[in-house]
Amino acid sequence: xxxxxxxATGQAILHEEHxxxxxxxxxxxTDHKVIAIQFLIYTLFFLMIGGLLAMLMRYQIAWPARGxxxxxxxxxxxxxxSGYILPEFYNALVTMHGSVMVFLAIMPMLVGVWANYLIPxxxxxxxxxxxxxNMLSFWAMVPAGILTLASFFVVGGAAxxxxxxxxxxxxxxxxxxxxxxxxxxxxxxxxxxxxxxLGSVNYITTTINMRAPGMTWMxxxxxxxxxFITAILALLAMPVLSAAGIMLIFDQTIGTSFFLPEGGGxxxxxxxxxxxxxxxxxxxxxxxxxxxxxxxxxxxxxKPVFGYKAMVLALVSIAFLGFIVWGHHMxxxxxxxxxxxxxxxxxxxxxxxxxxxxxxWMGTMWRGNLQLHSAxxxxxxxxxxxxxGGLSGVFMASTPVDIYIHDTYFIVAHIxxxxxxxxxxxxxxxxxxxxxxxxxxxxxxxxxxxxxxLTFVFFNLVFFPMxxxxxxxxMRRIYDSTGYAHLQGIExxxxxxxxxxxxxxxxxxxxxxxxxxxxxKGRKAGANPWNATTLEWQTPSPPKHGNWEEVPVVYHGPHExxxxxxxxxxxxxxxxxxxxxxxxxxxx
Amino acid sequence: MSEAxxxxxxxxxxxxxxxxxxxMLIWLYLAILTALEVGVVYxxxxxxxxxxxxxxxxxxxxxxxxxxxxxxxxxxxRLRLVALAPLPAVAIMIIAIMMEYV
Numbered sequence: 096x097x098x099x100x101x102x103a104t105g106q107a108i109l110h111e112e113h114x115x116x117x118x119x120x121x122x123x124x125t126d127h128k129v130i131a132i133q134f135l136i137y138t139l140f141f142l143m144i145g146g147l148l149a150m151l152m153r154y155q156i157a158w159p160a161r162g163x164x165x166x167x168x169x170x171x172x173x174x175x176x177s178g179y180i181l182p183e184f185y186n187a188l189v190t191m192h193g194s195v196m197v198f199l200a201i202m203p204m205l206v207g208v209w210a211n212y213l214i215p216x217x218x219x220x221x222x223x224x225x226x227x228x229n230m231l232s233f234w235a236m237v238p239a240g241i242l243t244l245a246s247f248f249v250v251g252g253a254a255x256x257x258x259x260x261x262x263x264x265x266x267x268x269x270x271x272x273x274x275x276x277x278x279x280x281x282x283x284x285x286x287x288x289x290x291x292x293l294g295s296v297n298y299i300t301t302t303i304n305m306r307a308p309g310m311t312w313m314x315x316x317x318x319x320x321x322x323f324i325t326a327i328l329a330l331l332a333m334p335v336l337s338a339a340g341i342m343l344i345f346d347q348t349i350g351t352s353f354f355l356p357e358g359g360g361x362x363x364x365x366x367x368x369x370x371x372x373x374x375x376x377x378x379x380x381x382x383x384x385x386x387x388x389x390x391x392x393x394x395x396x397x398k399p400v401f402g403y404k405a406m407v408l409a410l411v412s413i414a415f416l417g418f419i420v421w422g423h424h425m426x427x428x429x430x431x432x433x434x435x436x437x438x439x440x441x442x443x444x445x446x447x448x449x450x451x452x453x454x455x456w457m458g459t460m461w462r463g464n465l466q467l468h469s470a471x472x473x474x475x476x477x478x479x480x481x482x483x484g485g486l487s488g489v490f491m492a493s494t495p496v497d498i499y500i501h502d503t504y505f506i507v508a509h510i511x512x513x514x515x516x517x518x519x520x521x522x523x524x525x526x527x528x529x530x531x532x533x534x535x536x537x538x539x540x541x542x543x544x545x546x547x548x549l550t551f552v553f554f555n556l557v558f559f560p561m562x563x564x565x566x567x568x569x570m571r572r573i574y575d576s577t578g579y580a581h582l583q584g585i586e587x588x589x590x591x592x593x594x595x596x597x598x599x600x601x602x603x604x605x606x607x608x609x610x611x612x613x614x615x616k617g618r619k620a621g622a623n624p625w626n627a628t629t630l631e632w633q634t635p636s637p638p639k640h641g642n643w644e645e646v647p648v649v650y651h652g653p654h655e656x657x658x659x660x661x662x663x664x665x666x667x668x669x670x671x672x673x674x675x676x677x678x679x680x681x682x683x
Numbered sequence: 684m685s686e687a688x689x690x691x692x693x694x695x696x697x698x699x700x701x702x703x704x705x706x707m708l709i710w711l712y713l714a715i716l717t718a719l720e721v722g723v724v725y726x727x728x729x730x731x732x733x734x735x736x737x738x739x740x741x742x743x744x745x746x747x748x749x750x751x752x753x754x755x756x757x758x759x760x761r762l763r764l765v766a767l768a769p770l771p772a773v774a775i776m777i778i779a780i781m782m783e784y785v
Contacts, residue, residue, distance in 0.1 A: 371776050
């Protein structure tokens, strides 16, 4: 039934394509591919903004007494005065770097871009279940972005209470000196929540109802599995943040005191609500990356994913466990020890499915015919960096260790190994991998490889030493560390980190150049430049509006590489009819 | 094109063979309940009574939203089960937060 509806819808889409105006085709488009590209441009822009904020922050950390901020004159006096980054602006830098990167760059890039682009294509359907909701989910992000940028220029500057928005710091303007900026960011957050919820409903419905004939659950590519599970997480977690955010706005504006102790409120309630959202959010930020990695490793190794079912089960169990571990962010809050123990144990459990995935990725590559193109390099980089980030996570799952390293640069190192070395590496890989499908041209390989190696080296130079300065006790949001006796002697390390961070930021521009240069000058890509098996590669690059003339029929699992029964090539597309290839090949 | 695509999706939702719930009426119902919630706070009665009545009214409102705006009144049981599925997560959250204060 769903297929018949999808078929009729698709015919209508294909038929009416030529009648679209520019505005309907490129701006207020309901085509999932155009919306994905809108999200991509949007998130790349905010990735740059987030990076810029980090560079300013790193300058201050390395040379707190120097002043002389290069181009410091272009900033208003309320941010940078005679070459010195002001403490209030520094608070805004740390807060908005985290907020922008998590909510406006990485999360919408993982989900907004790739769930939109890949779900209909990889499932073999014409578009999303609710194309107009889909359009709204992008356009809800636009006011969020504008409010965020605007908040830097209002009286008091942008939000300065940390990306975790802990109350009462975030609830009382007199504590940070930030009033309107904080409210603007919270309103932006409500828009982001709306966008995320609308998107998630769409992804879940499409995955359940609109799969092509033969696309059983266990034939879905792991990318789709990961995006599907992520959508469920987002649907359950984002409303909690939105509700808590609205309560915080009320505390700021209409005199309630949900989180203010003087009015009978509970600051700890904020921490519980935030992290009840926040920990599933961590998995929202990593599960899609795991999906892309599985797919790219399989294509680049010319082997099926090792342990497909275990990979699916690991995704599901990480998602489930993600909802019962939030308290491990709050070991310092003096919580009930029984509760702390529960959170320690449940957190340690997550190491099991994570390790299953890591070993399966290695199993996928083991004795494969490795093809080390840029996408593959980033996918391998993901596995290595995720292993480091995952292992440091095990440290802080344990209450006694966490109490020592809580709120230090060790935590900063951990989050960046998972979020940059993990999510962003996988995202770079995904962009190199699916770019030819999106734009019909390949990205330049030489530039891609240089980008990978620069990113890999600078990334480790930036974030590995942070474990060290964290163990020494350097606090995560410190404005000037030079005045503390226990932090003497780490100035050089901080300067090296900052220089490496500049290198990391600069290497991003190589990527940006490659991205835009390849749009015009890249080598033309055929329908299937990687000889990949999944459905999106069985339609032209870029696919037309509506994706398919005829809905494909699926006969095989998603990663049939080096199939023993296929002689003339090392891959078997999901929609290749078994009797055309060989009788045995279809028996999967 | 999108009109056709969107129209189809909307058309599908209309095929359940029931009348549209009176959304504005439900909205009015919710608004009245909210007014009552605000009013109860100003009554000179025991605090436990205020809290209990607030919880009951909040639950009532949630039920109205679920039944009419989320359409659950007109859906098969398996779909209602999907809507109930996250409740254990809510229970876990509330129990854990309560443990902080006992």
